[in-house]
């Protein structure tokens with residue numbers, strides 16, 4: 001008997017990692033993506049392979065997810081990352097007061113850290129604000145989002161998955177309480193087509209609510225936008241973070257010959273229409289300069305924005321919402337054969353995939369353990385083989 | 386301030402005749418050309434096909450021909466692209482199979498890129514904007530501290546711009562092309578293994594290799610990342626010839 005067929009909608013980090021996990025467990029997988037791989041949130045994120053340091057005080061569940069996944073990804077995806085670490089720096093008395101909590105948080109979340117004397121920090125990072133009062137190093141890293149997704153998808157394809165880009169899901173096919181497949185518009189040909197499936201996974205990030213709606217169910221995903229400003233100079237080797245609870249413009253991520261300053265956070269309605277407030281760009285430069293005074297507006301290279309697929313909880317302030325993920329089996333809403341995986345981060349994509357694939361396999365009676373923790377990924381370039 | 390940008394874009398689907406269509410797109414005055422291209426999709430035609438991801442010249446997906454020259458639209462300000470012109474003209478890269486509208490098939494290109502085996506990270510240079518930086522103690526793969534060089538991504542973002550600009554690529558597909566040869570050159574510099582280096586040089590010396598290049602240097606001229614593929618090809622030629630000469634005199 002042929003293995004069950006699963007459709008994964010979306011080829012951002014969540015869909016890419018989910019396709020890989022499912023293919024590795026022996027399922028037949030088809031990925032449907034309306035545009036290029038990683039053309040949305042994943043492609044335009046801050047590229048930070050989180051150590052968890054950013055969340056270790058306020059959101060320890062996320063912090064632990066981050067460090068666990070960080071240490072796994074280092075081993076399975078060596079070729080699409082800069083593994084230089086990150087520094088959390090205190091610039092004023094308030095930051096300094098946060099230091100103890102920060103270190104306690106690192107310990108509670110088993111994040112490796114070391115305190116770096118100020119003089120040494122300035123030797124490591126000569127462009128850092130010379131007035132810094134304390135620095136702590138953690139294993140942050142930098143990934144390249146497009147290639148991050150390609151690596152998962154290259155491996156998925158190697159294990160039999162089919163990846164169709166420029167193929168937009170327009171409807172979900174339904175028979176009684178079952179989702180039986182999808183209707184797509186293939187932009188390459190302009191033709192519509194129905195594709196049957198034993199199960200459909202909704203991995204569309206901030207669009208998850210829209211796809212869920214097609215299936216007649218609701219998911220509490222709140223698209224929350226953020227801006228990043230890239231300057232045309234590499235001014236640090238490590239990721240530079242402000243030692244404080246997460247706030248606007250408190251990270252500078254180096255990438256190639258550039259530095260990316262981020263980010264802000266505001267709720268939006270339509271993730272396809274993000275208008276970047278000019279004030280946010282100025283704020284990034286201004287806050288970035290507190291960390292690295294050499295940052296200048298005139299060498300801005302690119303400005304981007306994307307929408308986080310945050311899971312809405314009772315709480316309303318988007319900075320306070322947990323950055324963890326959730327998998328929804330819509331059977332609980334009376335619709336079977338339909339699963340949504342959303343929230344989370346690119347850093348935790350593999351763990352999200354594991355959770356989604358566990359649910360999918362249980363539903364389909366596919367008995368297979370998750371093997372993605374230890375399976376090395378293929379080179380991203382092999383996606384095109 | 387919002388501005389209206391007139392744009393003329395290449396439209397194509399397999400089995401239909403390629404043609405241009407004109408649109409007006411509204412963007413903020415500090416937008417880049419990728420915002421205008423995205424605007425064609427968002428404001429006018431949700432079937433319009435284009436590639437994009439990072440919007441800061443790192444993924445390499447969005448390369449097109451803008452006003453007749455290969456560019457990364459994500460880092461070209463609209464005002465600069467419009468200076469002295471009535472409208473923007475956007476076409477897909479040349480020397481790649483067309484898929485639809487601005488999208489080209491990059492599979493063959495990435496297969497060639499894979500030939501060098503070059504990993505996209507490398508040890509960071511000893512200086513950063515001219516300033517030296519100290520040796521580093523970094524967390525290892527297992528999360529323990531170890532001494533190791535800082536690393537960073539290679540400059541080449543595999544955007545395909547040099548392929549589109551290269552006159553040799555226009556004449557034949559049987560050429561590694563500027564980016565892959567630049568990759569082979571980088572790999573010869575980073576490998577410590579003599580055999581591997583010899584194999585890389587043999588690749589560069591092959592029928593598809595450096596001798597097909599007409600030294601037009603269009604690649605170096607158009608590369609948005611200062612990779613200088615033309616220079617890499619010349620270096621490979623010198624090294625290959627040097628080895629042959631040595632060999633001829635029995636020193637190899």
Ligand SMILES: Cc1cc2nc3c(=O)[nH]c(=O)nc-3n(C[C@H](O)[C@H](O)[C@H](O)COP(=O)(O)OP(=O)(O)OC[C@H]3O[C@@H](n4cnc5c(N)ncnc54)[C@H](O)[C@@H]3O)c2cc1C
Pocket residue numbers: 009010011012013014015032033034035037038039040041042043044045046047048049050167168169170203204205206207224225226227228262263305306307308309342343344345346347348
């Ligand atoms: C500003 C910002 C900065 C961030 N920084 C970081 C960071 O530094 N590190 C980190 O780990 N995480 C970061 N994140 C979080 C991370 O980017 C997201 O959690 C992650 O990218 C979500 O991935 P996804 O695959 O779920 O969604 P997406 O990447 O948005 O993918 C969803 C995909 O679904 C597709 N799709 C939608 N509708 C359809 C349809 N009808 N048919 C077919 N396909 C469809 C879309 O085209 C899209 O490609 C950041 C997020 C934001 C907003």
Ligand code: SF4
Pocket residue numbers: 540541542543544545546547548563564567607608609610611612613614
């Ligand atoms: S060498 Fe330059 S132009 Fe060619 S693919 Fe690389 S970055 Fe693009």
